[in-house]
Amino acid sequence: RKEVEQDPGPFNVPEGATVAFNCTYSNSASQSFFWYRQDCRKEPKLLMSVYSSGNEDGRFTAQLNRASQYISLLIRDSKLSDSATYLCAVKGGSGGGADGLTFGKGTHLIIQP
Amino acid sequence: NAGVMQNPRHLVRRRGQEARLRCSPMKGHSHVYWYRQLPEEGLKFMVYLQKENIIDESGMPKERFSAEFPKEGPSILRIQQVVRGDSAAYFCASSPYGREQYFGPGTRLTVT
Numbered sequence: 001r002k003e004v005e006q007d008p009g010p011f012n013v014p015e016g017a018t019v020a021f022n023c024t025y026s027n028s029a030s031q032s033f034f035w036y037r038q039d040c041r042k043e044p045k046l047l048m049s050v051y052s053s054g055n056e057d058g059r060f061t062a063q064l065n066r067a068s069q070y071i072s073l074l075i076r077d078s079k080l081s082d083s084a085t086y087l088c089a090v091k092g093g094s095g096g097g098a099d100g101l102t103f104g105k106g107t108h109l110i111i112q113p
Numbered sequence: 114n115a116g117v118m119q120n121p122r123h124l125v126r127r128r129g130q131e132a133r134l135r136c137s138p139m140k141g142h143s144h145v146y147w148y149r150q151l152p153e154e155g156l157k158f159m160v161y162l163q164k165e166n167i168i169d170e171s172g173m174p175k176e177r178f179s180a181e182f183p184k185e186g187p188s189i190l191r192i193q194q195v196v197r198g199d200s201a202a203y204f205c206a207s208s209p210y211g212r213e214q215y216f217g218p219g220t221r222l223t224v225t
Contacts, residue, residue: 032212034213034214036216041202042218042219043204043216043217043218043219044156044204044216045216046213046214046215046216049212049213087155087156091212098169099144099146099161099168099169099211100146100148100158100159100160100161100169100171100172101146101148101156101158101214102158103148103155103156103157104155105154105155106155
């Protein structure tokens with residue numbers, strides 16, 4: 001089983017719709033969780049940290065389910081500019097040592113006008 | 114407040130040459146991480162450094178790769194005797210407290 005798994009997509013979603021992604025992780029000792037977005041051939045940009053109680057930042061909501069070992073990202077009222085690859089990252093997974101991040105391969109999102 | 118800076122942005126080396134990649138963390142950040150992204154692959158952790166110390170190099174290939182973060186100046190990732198398989202994007206990230214990591218624009222290394 002891979003350390004961090006994501007559905008690669010692509011997810012084709014009409015503008016204004018709500019879309020959700022999940023990410024599963026294998027190491028139950030993982031400590032911290034993040035969502036990044038990466039545009040083609042650019043650096044990952046931190047979208048949000050994921051907290052146990054769930055957290056929201058504008059149109060974005062992140063949830064953590066430790067029992068089932070997955071995190072989710074919900075995007076409401078999607079915009080054309082949301083088109084990107086969304087990377088799930090876990091700290092404390094064995095793929096990143098104790099301090100590095102272990103990334104999934106990403107979910108590709110395409111928002112269609 | 115400038116972000117994480119990396120240079121060069123693009124680097125071309127012939128097989129057998131050395132590659133030196135530089136990273137200046139965000140102001141006030143003392144934690145530096147290096148990652149590699151191979152074509153069509155995910156980001157892979159390589160090494161974690163603080164000033165003058167390598168904290169975790171569990172993701173570094175055992176040979177030809179080294180990293181440092183001196184007291185003064187940028188962090189350096191050094192690849193000796195490059196091979197075609199080293200062609201990748203190398204990203205540096207920095208963090209103020211060791212939690213959220215902020216990435217630089219990357220160095221794209223091409224080995225010919």
